Amino acid sequence: MQTYLLYGSKDIRLSEKLIPEPGPEEILIKPKFTGICGSDIHYFQHGYCGNFFPKQPFALGHEFAGVVQQLGANVKNFKVGDEVAVDPSMPCGTCKHCKSGHYNLCLSMRYFGSASCEPHIDGSMGQFLVAPSSNCYRLPIGISLAQASLLEPLCVAMHAVKQVKQIAGNSILITGGGPIGQLILRVVKAFGAFDVTVSDVNDFARAFSLKSGASNVVNPIDANVWTHLNNFDVVFEASGSPNALADAIQNTRRGGSVVLVGTLPSNFSIPGNLIMNKELKLFGSFRFANVFEEAMKMVAAGIINLDGIVTHSFSFNNIPQAMECALAKDNVMKVQIEL
């Protein structure tokens, strides 16, 4: 089979590999759509992502959906040709975090298309991959394969929203109008938010947010933007910018909540006294747990609408161009590859 392997910064090569053989509890899948995530862009740009330094070439891609090609000996609940979405998380299942239901915090987590575990697990930028059958979800009526490849980032957004108990009736601020910010916008609206403001320095992201139903958009660069917009009940920091986090903490009401879902730099200062004297609640949100099926059903039922999130599509042969397009971020929301 053919697969694109990451060799280093800006170095993705079309390579030949053997088609993997599914184990007894596994399924061989042909990915049909895969989205490009911020982490894929990091790997492509720098050759590594955060603390994850690849030790051998591997295939990127963890936001995917595809078609069942072959079943492992013990897999009974799927058939060849089924369309499936795949939860890319493969936790150990036995550690304290897994046992308590927080499997996204598993220290031995294996994840498709990530160098966070060894050996690295090839992701969906290849013609085939094997996945545990327990990670696969047959698509219900009402959701296409192309939409299903957005479920992984949607789950990241849902997990962030679920950190906070009360969304209905509340005023929400989202700092960062990229794909995760946009998906949080759609989730909080589905959960009954009273109004939602999105802040982003990028014109395209602000215009996109208004089209997606934001009540207000602000450019945080403008002086005085926060004079009339503040006292938010809940703020989601989805940009990874220390300035945005400072805005978030500044503009959350007393007793309100701030959820950190963007990847921030390792070292910067935060206004700690504001957190203390406003009694803010601070939540970290990392990947997701226990929401995949719920997210899939909400999309299938039309409760969460994913229309328009994919702004650019490429074919398998143009994966390097797709990565360049995602990296350029020029009027781009989500880049998708049809395999």
Ligand SMILES: [Zn+2]
């Ligand atoms: Zn992702």
Ligand SMILES: [Zn+2]
């Ligand atoms: Zn574990």
